[in-house]
């Protein structure tokens with residue numbers, strides 16, 4: 001069982017994942033489409049919201065415990081070119097081993113839009129905190145890196161938003177089973193972004209259109 005299978009229920013229940021400006025924005029951006037693929041669906045919050053908005057949605061995730069429709073990594077999507085009008089991927093790319101390959105795959109299977117949301121690169125200190133909290137964290141990317149990733153797949157950047165999110169620090173540490181020793185170090189590393197027990201995270205949303 002992978003760490004993601006062990007965490008599946010926590011992600012399904014997570015308020016942090018089931019709401020937010022970025023989730024509302026994805027639903028808005030996908031408006032008018034009929035079909036969507038939600039890559040790295042985790043607790044399935046994007047897929048659920050898109051279904052509620054009337055889209056026919058397929059979800060994918062490599063961890064069987066996440067109960068996606070298709071079990072596969074983002075780097076190898078078992079779908080034909082342009083299979084879905086919209087492809088979404090929220091709060092997951094920082095876990096991908098090969099983000100270039102994953103972005104190219106997601107762009108390949110989209111016929112119209114690729115919608116990405118992820119946490120932004122803040123600093124080396126923030127990356128250290130993320131690694132300690134979750135060894136499956138690969139890296140957050142800057143807005144420039146994201147623009148380059150989309151451009152490399154031939155997508156046109158139609159819209160881009162950056163916003164902040166305040167998340168409860170202690171549940172965030174608990175969700176990944178952080179040891180107390182690591183939690184102590186993380187609290188020091190992120191101290192300048194914590195207010196009233198809530199951690200500030202900067203997030204980016206990108207709307208890429210197929211040419």
Ligand SMILES: C[S@@+](CC[C@H](N)C(=O)[O-])C[C@H]1O[C@@H](n2cnc3c(N)ncnc32)[C@H](O)[C@@H]1O
Pocket residue numbers: 004011017018039040041042043044045046061062063066072073074075089090091092095096097
């Ligand atoms: C934080 S959760 C995703 C949250 C979800 N998209 C949401 O909006 O609530 C991260 C997910 O990325 C998945 N994941 C990890 N490595 C992956 C990969 N290489 N390709 C696709 N998904 C991956 C994990 O299994 C996990 O379900």
